[in-house]
Amino acid sequence: LGEKAKHRCCWPLGRIFDPLSIESKKAATVVLMLNSPEEEVLATACDAIYKYASKGDENKVTLLGLGAVEPLFKLVSHEDPLVRRNATMVFGIMASNNDVRKLLRELDVTNSVIARLAPEEDIVVHEFASLCLAHMAVEYTSKVQIFEQGGLEPLIRLLSSPDPDVKKNSVECIYHLVQDFQSRAAVRELNAIPALLELLKSEYPVVQLLALKTFGVISSDRETRIILRENQGLDHLFKILETKEFNDLHVEALAVVANCLEDVDTMQLIQQTGGLKKLVSFAEMSTIPDIQKNAAKAITKAAYDPENRKILHEEEIEKCLVTLLGTDNDGAKAAASQAISAMCENLASKDAFGIQGIPQLVQLLSSENEEVKEAAAIALANLTTASPSNASAVAEAEGIEPLINVLSAKRDGTVANAATVLTNMTTQEPLRLSIQSHGVMNAIVEPLQSTNSLVQSKAALTVAALGCDADARTELRSASGLEPLVKLLHSKNDEVRRNACWAVMVCASDELTAVELCRLGALDILEEINLSTGRKNNFSEGALEKLLDNNLSQKYSQMGYLSSSNIITDGFYDYGQDCHYKIGTSGHPIATTVSFLRSLLRYFAPLLLFFTTICIIRLSF
Template structure:
């Protein structure tokens, strides 16, 4: 209503709407095709609603993701994630985050070079929801080596590390997962340390969400492969954090990953010494013995084996009674634990004192494992015996005392050249003592070796020939044994030497004197 000059109220006439304006239209569709077509609209409201509908559709399963891929949705979304309108941008990135779970979608995203705009969405001024789905999309894409390299090239790591301190747990989870995947590459591992990611990764160990804790440990496990990163872990008291995790029974789902990091850190002598002084080394050994989890026990044994390659570390482990721990682990019901313990024993017995300890407490158990059906256990057991008996006559005698000869003879029939070669090493070590040679001869070792001398493996032939030579020191061995004469063995051995003579003379890789040359001398002296 308005007032006229005459003081009377009259109705104001309504102006007709412009003829060139389209009345608002609420578009509803039950078809994904229509929603994808609407992604071409110039109107922000339609774009936002279409993306929202596609997000709900894609979320329902892989079949729907494939449908949208076939309809060309990814190409349109690749442009919309950089849209000026923040709602459109947010909704588009949500669709991309969900769809990137599919391999074919990720390949197209890579082809469209979507990583630069995705990294741009990690900027501090973006909404938390945008951070969540942009990091989700990048975490999916980081499964591919080429995408990993692209993320690294565009300094995506810097943004991901910053987002580890996000207040949103989903953002933290996606960011740390992406960092873990990136850290499997050497360049990224070093960059993680250089960009000071260790403190926020350690902070995530305090998270209320187990998946975040596990991913953080996995990321730390990857970076701890690098010496400079291990130094950073030490400077930030990471080992204290890890030992506390091991001591907490309610965190047993984190124990495997925690031990893998400790295993890497134990490569450094100063770290082992520090742990020994603080009592941490003893805690690790006790934990290995008492843990009910086979994976934990296996990783603990692997940690010892990895560290004990260093002579100083072996000394520290010996001082803490690592030998007893390893022998106890041989009694596990899990074959993987047995193999890891045997491998650690093989390394630890480079220490002479450790060899003596295993003589009293370990050789009998190891001989018992030679009779197991599991090939991996047998191989690890005979390798341990080879190391234990080398340069140690007492341990060679202990093999006989533990009734190990029949098991060793049986292993000469094994198809694996490593098993046969290590078995021969044990027999050679035993043959240095006359009483043990006689024991070996009485168990038909020479007969078993005749078959071994016909192997097509150069390694097996060399070791078998040396074994025959070692056993042939006695006149008794040069008599007929179970249907074979010593001369027949000599003839076979000599023919093998001659057969391989060109290899001996021409091979630059064969040490001088080679095993074959030793064999030649032996044949010429005894035939």
């Protein structure tokens, strides 16, 4: 070797190059650089990957395929602040991809990311670490990991960060976390309410919106509502509602108010401060469908409490709800109908709605929207229960035909409540006859065949209410409605079975129907029911007795005698003793003969006594 070569070979191994700039257009090369021992190279590589990943979801998938996530995970906890910051930025942007999040869960990165929320970290690290957690908190498994690893407390602390992006990411992550009840309780215990209320004053609408959505979830807990009230949270909410520029926040603000109105104390406070009048006026005057709908929902929630109903009635809430029934939005109509249903528990409100709201509710029965139709049917059912005047109002509003049409609706709730309204109306004979004239018995056959126990029960009750009319029984018989009615006697549901027994008892009032019911097996089923202490009910015995009293041939066959009130008409015949009622050994000829003779003696005993008395009198003279 020459002298220069020898000299080069003797260069110390630790000698370094001058700064070297490497350019690469291939992502794979940059990913390889993530394994470099040099901090400057690592920081540069992370920065390049961040820019690449920011360009679209396809690039994130490419980086995932190149194995970039695992080395980045190690760099998130790197001792060099710049490397740590840049790696966290990559994690924050890549976590928006579902496949990346799946791998992040497998690697259990939440603990390392939560550590980046520490106060000593750079504000940029806070931004992208909270962004990563916000993306991951969408899935339930990650929610649990973030909560169990103590992520909620630093996130709440960051709600007071000077950086709006940090606030936005933190409150978004908290919003996802509080979907779970444990996190809701923890938010309350960690005193997050004041910090969340401060976000309502933010100049950034997205931050305000996320804060309101978070309140919408956590205010479902009574303890949180109390804290919210104590921190003047209602004032913040009503300021938003009164500000036209915040109309994009009104829907979410109303959702929070709706939860708060469940408490009587809050309702009284809102009434005393004039907030309730503002809310009512706001609902009536607004032209935004979602606002109208949420206002009606707020009234519905409040109306579940008796004291709240009194307060709402004092504020003449009935006029507001009737106004909402006339809107063009189906959601608002359905919500208003639901509110009317809740308010019906107040008798004064029930009377007020009878005058103002029944005609509009009847019209809604013909709506093409199934939700609206169901909500209207429920409202009418509640309005007409124990209220003859409202039942008459439904008839005056020409509601009988729409109600009968609704018996074939798609939703079980619609059918059941329509049947209830018809049953409530039948307590008045003129209305019952009017209902019968519209062919109700033909329409009730389909609900009798329903698989829903509530529909079955209400349909059977309607038959019981209408079956006292001979024409109605004939119509039901002609429509083949007796067979599904008899099948309901087999029901395991106590109410269905009870109402079916009631309907059978009423329908068995004439011989033709009684005979047909016996042919369909009603007699055997009722006998079986009456033998069971658990299935027997107030109407099962009456139904059996009515069937036999209007089918004397069957009664004589089974009982072996007739009562003094039983009048034999043309068509009676004795076709022999029913085997179920034979005395002694089943089928034994002697036992059968004895039974027959006893029956004859029991039947002719009064006649024999009469003739014997006459003979004794004549002989005495």
